[in-house]
Amino acid sequence: MSGDIEGQQNGNTALCQRCHEEAATHQIRSDGICTKCFVAYVTTKAIKRMETYKIRGTTKTARRLLFPLSFGPSSASLLHILDQHIQGQYLRMNRASYELVVVHINLYVDPVDRKDADLLLEKYKSRFPRHTYSTLNLEDALTLEGIDWKALKMEEPLNTQNPADKLQALLGSMSSATSRSDIVSTLLTRLLVDVAKKSECESILFGDSTSRLAEKTLTETAKGRGFSLPWQVSDGALSYGIAFNYPLRDLLKKEIQTFSSLTTPPLTDLVINPKSSSHISASSKTTTIDDLMAQYFETVEENFPSIVANVVRTTSKLKSLPDEDTTSCGLCGLPVAKGTDGIYGWGGDQNTSSQPTEEKLHHGILCYGCSRSINS
Amino acid sequence: MAPTLCAICQIARALIIRPKNHQKLCRECFISIFEAEIHHTITSTSLFSRGDRIAIGASGGKDSTVLASVLKTLNERYDYGLDLVLLSIDEGIKGYRDDSLETVKRNAVQYDMPLKIVGYDELYGWTMDQVVEVIGKKGNCTYCGVFRRQALDRGAKMLGINHVVTGHNADDIAETILMNLLRGDLPRLARSTSIVTGDSASDVRRSKPLKYAYEKEIVLYAHHKKLDYFTTECLYSPEAFRGSARSLIKNLERVRPSAILDVVRSGEDMAKLVPEEVTGISQCKSQKVSLSSADGEREGAGGCGSSNGRNSGGEMADMEKKLQQDEEAASREIDVSSLASSTAHIHPPEKKGHDPKTGKTGRKDAGRKLVKQTLGSCKKCGYMSSQEVCKACTLLEGLNKNRPQMEIETDVEDNESSTLRRRMGGVALAAG
Structure with missing residues (x-):
């Protein structure tokens, strides 16, 4: 490869192995490439x-997608990429x-x-003004119909006076940090599906990277939700009649993080970077299974990105x-095969007398994972 | 402060916090619930029939010792009518098996069970110490695991027994599930959770009565029953990749004690979602009984402790390298196919029979093909295998080529010239 040789002859600055013009500043697999080609790579993978x-054909109406x-x-990077994509379509x-219906859900x-959060969302609106924006709070999920509120020991969801307090109380009653985060993500998903339906979107675009999806695979497995993986990880899988898409599913977390600083202008002031998971300890009461898996895959991604x-x-x-x-x-609303609901009465529940009365009183169907979060 | 009473009998003082669910129990209640749960596993899966002769794969370690002790207890208490035999494998690792085999010999006396010890040298012509001399400490777990799997079956056959039970516990199963996910190994994912492997086509069935038992509870049981077992890690497994899955499992357990059981449950559910073309078995059958193949699934008497198996760190790096090559090949392929038709005749390397015109849409995921596995038997030794030649024979062939040595049984190797070469190698070895 002439690019290699030239690069070596010129001293330290190797040339980009794609365009052979600019200096290589980034790494994709074993190739050193320039910033421009790196940005193009990430964008192409998503598009x-x-x-x-x-x-x-001639269909005039844009398809509505929840973002x-x-x-x-x-999610910041994906919004940037799709915004440009839409702009490109307009120009041509x-x-x-398609059009994006952007929604931010307040988890705090x-x-x-x-x-x-409101201030930050304003920044997004001025940077990407083409889309519609709205904000919801996680406690809005408490007004959803179609959730078995009795299973959560809650009265009927409607007409709740102080939803934020209700949510706090609900989460506070969970026995472990993992159960808490499990319920939060379940409520979040259900709320998003509801918003998607109400705003007539046919699918939801999630920003999950391949690293995040790998994390999710093992997290859900560890929570006893292995049965749900086809709905949680596959692209375009229909849950609740809405398709879930993951346009960044072919990119590593690291690559997206780099990308968010390379756009013009950079997305840096729009992005809240998650805390590094390297400090997480398994002996802390607040540590969740999700945290452990994030930490685990951070190290795997470092050395073995293809395995991720x-x-x-x-x-x-x-x-x-x-x-x-x-x-x-x-x-969670996911389909449960007949006879496989709940955490009791399968091979691993070896004690027939272990079934508590609560479970007997409650006749609704819960999947193994949800049942675990509520009962332990 | 008043002492906490046992959550079950409410009489005795609670001395044990059950690792599985943090229930506080007294010694007696813990022992009896542990046994009751194994009994439940055995009866709910109809694992045994009256009159069965069962070989217990015994390593002298905690798992197999507890298994032997519990099976003896249950066999007498519930009158299973089983004929129990201890079966041990001697891999030929000095300082490792010497002591553990002594333990097994004592167990045989304590439990009043017959004991059969089969050596790698008599089965394969190689002790593990000799294997390590040839291939070094890296990657030798592959050999050990593959050889042991067959060794138990062959040992059982020698005894005229067609059912071997092993001490695999819930932690082992959970670890294997996570590992198979990390390795992207769907066929193994599909079968690693079934309590019984091997079907009517195979001579020897395998089962894991402790599949739902937590390792920590096994240790507690052994401790409180004052069982005589041997604790040591295999000398030759310093850097196994399985170790990474294992430490993950341990951390999960700390964060949420039910996690081990939950992983096992997920594994059972996922096994039903693995497409049939991957497993080669129909759905209704796969739930209870699945094919066992001789290609190195983590099986055996648990001899390698926490880090048994074919997965050294080097293997993880190898896999990474291979995957990267695949990805690069795939990306070249897409580049070619998206070019104008004038270049369509150029076939990318490494992809046979690929049509560049359809490649773009047909290979969206650039994934590896799903490989169907079918069960046959090895052309060389006749042992059950999904390959033409079983893994053990393939490994042996490599070993014998690399460093011929003298004492090889003729049932493994066949032709005269290789025997001669082996002898010569032996001479050279003696001279050096």
Whole structure:
């Protein structure tokens, strides 16, 4: 390869192995490449996953897609990429094949946090003004219908006076940090699906990287939710009649983090970077299974990035069970095969007398994972 | 402060916090619930029938010792009508097996069970010490694991027994599930959770009665029953990749004690989601009984402690390298296919029979093909295998080529010339 040789002859500055013009400043697998090619690489990987929503025939109406914005590097980067993609479509054809309905969900009840979130969202609006924006709070999930509130020991959800307090109390009653985060993510998903339906979106675009999806695979496995993986990790899987898409699923967390600082202008002041998970200790009461897996994959990604990607590829090959003989879980809403609900009465529950009365009193169907979070 | 009473009998003082669910129990209640749970596993899966002769894969370690003790207790208490035999494998690792085999010999007396010890040298012509001399400490777990798996079955056959039970516990199973996810190994993911492996086509069935028992509870049981077992890590497994899955499992357990059981449950559920073309078995069958293949699934008498298996750190790096090459090949392929048709005749390297015109849409995921596994038997030794030649024979062939040595049984090797070469190698060895 002439680029290599030239690079070596010129001293330290190796040339980009893609364009052979600029100096290589970044790394993709074993190739050193320049900033421009790196940005192009990330953008292409994401846009390729949007092919489902490309312009077809003469259809004039743009398809509506819900875009949950967490302010993390992934969702910020994805919004940037899709914004440009839509702009490109306008320039070429004077129409766009899809439009984004951006929603931010406040996970924190503290008014200060919420104010910060509002301010940040304003920045997004001025940077990407093309899209519609809205904010919801996690406690809005408490007004959802179709959730078995009795399972959570809550009265009917409607007409709740002080939803934020209710949410606090609910989460406070969970026995472990893992159960708490499990319920939060379940409520979040259900709320997003509800918003998607109400705003007539056909799918939800999540910013999950391949690293995040690998984390999720093992996290869900560790929470006893292995059955749900076909819905949680596969691209385009339909849950609740809404498709879940992961356009960044072919990119590593590290690559997206780098990308968010390389855009023009950089996304840096729009992004809230998550804390590094390296300090997490398994002996802390506040540590969750999610934290452990994030930490684990941070180290795996460092040395074995392809293994991370392979986890996701493999998991995507799992087939969901046929619809018949399933009932929706009263909490997460995912299909539960007949006779496999709850944490009791399977091979691993070896004691027939261990079944508490609560479970008997409550007749709703809960999946193993939700049942675990509520009962332990 | 008043002492906490046992949560079950409410009489005795609670001395034990159950690792599985943090229930506070007295010694007697812990022992009886531990046994009751194994009994439940055995009866709910109809693991045994009256009159069965069962070989217990015994390493002298805690798992197999507890298994032997519990099976003896339950066999007498519930009158299973089983004929129990201890079966031990001598890998030929000096300083490791010497002591543990002494333990097994004492167990045989304590439990009043017959004992059969089978050596790698008599089965394969190689002790593990000799294998390590040839291939070094890296990657030798592959050999040990593959050889041991067959060794138990062959040992059982010698005894005329068709059912071997092993001491695999819930931690082992959970670890294997996470590992198979990390390795992207769907066929093994599909079968690693079933309590019984091997079906009517195979001579020897394997089962894991302790599959739902927490390792910590096994240790507690051994301690409180004052069982005689041997604690040591295998000398030859310093840097196994399985170790990474194992420490993850341990951390998960600390964060949420039910996690080990929850992983096992997930594994059972996921096994049903693995496409049939991968497992080669139909759905209804796979839930209870699945094919066992001789290609090195973590099996055996638990001899390698925490880090048994074929997965050294080097293997993880090897896999990374291979995956990267695949990815690069795939990206070249897409580059070619997206070019104009004038270049369409150029086939990318490493992808046979690939049509560049359809490649772009047909290979969106750039994933490896799903490999179907079918069960046959090894052409060389006749042992059950999904390959034409079983893994043990393949490994042996490599060993014998690299460093011929004298004492090889003729049932493994066949032709005269290689025997001659082996002898010559032996001479050279003696001279050096």
